[in-house]
Amino acid sequence: MGEFKVNKTYAEINEKIKSGKAVVVTAEEIIGIVKENGPVEAAAQVDVVTTGTFAPMCSSGAFLNIGQSTPSVRTTKTWFNDVPAYSGVAAVDSFLGATEVSINDPLNKIHPGEFNYGGAHVLQDLVSGKKVEVRAESYGTDCYPNRKIEKTMTLADMPQAIMCNPRNGYQNYNCAINRTDKTKYTYMGTLKPNMANANYCSAGQLSPLFNDPYLKTIGIGTRIFLGGTQGYVSWSGTQHKSDVQRGLNGVPLTPAGTLFVMGNLKEMSPEWLVAQSIRGYGVSLSMGLGIPIPILNEEMAKFTAVADEDLFTQVVDYGHDYPQAISKSYGQISYAELKSGTIMIQGQEIPTVPLSSMIKARKIAMLLKESIKNGSFLLGEPQHIF
Template sequence: MKEHKINKTYQEINEKIRSGEVVVVTAEEMIDIVKDEGPVEAARRVDVVTTGTFAPMCSSGAFINFGHSVPGIKASEVWLNNVPAYGGVAAVDCYLGATQPCEDDPLNKVYPGEFNYGGGHVIQDLLAGKKIHLKATAYGTTCYPNRMIEKKVTLETLPSATLCNPRNGYQNYNCAINLNKKTVYTYMGALKPRAGNANYCSAGQLSPLFNDPYYKTIGLGTRIFLGGGTGYVTWHGTQHKPSADRTEKGVPVTPAGTLFVMGDLKQMRPEWLVGVSIQGYGCSLAVGLGVPIPILNEEMAQYTAVSDEDIFTQIIDYGHDYGNGISKTYGQVSYAELKSGSIKLNGEDVPTVPLSSMVKAREIADILKKQISEGTFLLGEPQFTLPV
């Protein structure tokens, strides 16, 4: 007997959420459901699949309005806890980048090039309710004559603060090794010489864009879990580069799609936006991000059943090739292998090190599952989906 195709709409799924009849599972749970029941029956039974990831996402930051002074000021240079923010936005607006280091970081005074405090840490401190020292200078105009202000601010006293991350949630990323004779320090962490370790950064089968590899449900207006609050996909992220090199299941094997995301910083929490310092590289921000995937049909059910055994990435030498623009791979490896704790490279066992937290990724997927099941989180239908 031929199976009937499934076709659902966002409106139908949202009505199920409102009525408490929605069926929600995490991406890891969906793997066995599709394996046992097939994609058509899985699509008939399941309405939403939740995903999650938590890892350093350097292209992150916040637009902050710090309020007018008397007399007014048109700030041209701004510092928050002595971390420079970009002031060329408007009178009392600035953009604080997660990777911007503090100008008087004590670690940098002892070890030049090393930083333990930056924009990501300021964002986390704001979320933790701490007082932040703000300084702004200006050249002075008739309508904005003030040339300098200093004050203490908190997240509560700021008129507005918007998390605005131009590139998050990378769809796959490299497995990094170092074939040099000396340890190198990169945004992928410290890499020991002669392939002494292999670092990777993805939640694999829980990662959002692995569960919708062709972005059929993700685009402008997609509602997401962001930093412990609610956010939105507002565009394709910078460096969005859909890959033609994919597995049979559509999963790219190289860095591919990215998300531009935004949300109200005042809704977020410090445990989901964590300032980090990466040795020899600098400062960043670990971001908690989760995307609910509506199961509109059996095709989406099949995509969300992707497992770590199905997801592969390329091995890249960061000791020489990457920094010099050399496009060379040293093989492919699955996320099942990466998560096992070691991979084989030239017949040798190489220990693997994750920069992404699977514990946090699972927690995000579970939080989204609970919110949707309880009717407090509706799906956002995209006005258009990301370019493929």
């Protein structure tokens, strides 16, 4: 007899998906089901729980192949609409990072900079079907004699375009405040002086890795919703941490797990891939990410039933402490409190500002639910767990 009262396999769930018999609910819907029926009965009833998040994910980008020229070229420097891409790959491949900015951008020379155009904007333009100006240089070789190319391209003109994001889907993240008497411009947005606002970035109970706190069903080969199409988890993300402080429900109380994800940029949508100009900080890219969680047993049913009031994060000072690498929490706050619109820190009521979209997170979970129910999205069994 197994460890659990309910035991399912990926193959069994996929067969139910193919036959149209799978029971699929969102991470918000499972909360009530488990509360009313308990985790064992919920696990017997439900096969898949869908999650979703839409938020800035700086560590994103794409490998772009611009096709060969006549005569042939091995590009060593490449620009897309004057945004540099890394060309130390081979031939006509380059990697365009979402946070790279235009060569003409004044950056923070006039503080705070506006960062109006960068790699994320190029990627959004490409998935929107717009033309981009491609410019590349080379030192020339016997086999690749061409030294310079210029052309206008759309995404459809590129032989390959692969979204490759080294760090997406943070499992938890800080709530940012500013305890100094000056406005601070950060990747967590503009923080007003004297704790006049508190910014946070998570979909809470809908967020993918909150619903599988130990990543028991998420690993290499997990099929996901990425940027409007089907993508995959290819490794754990950079800055991934598993050995962290956790609550009694197993959910990390600080930044923890991250995912390295990939997908076909040519199939993505501008609705789920949106460039962000973050004042005084730089360029970022908001990505739509959703992960289906298979309910293999009652433990997974219990994990996915986590609610905002049971999810906590730390309040961190981004005005002084964070830039000085001082690790200090000014309070542990639930996502229910954050989503209420105000939190109380050191006797001061502070308005909260979400950087992630709950509306879009909820829509991703619903789109993923419908795709699984109609049989167009099967579960990918992970080949390696982190």
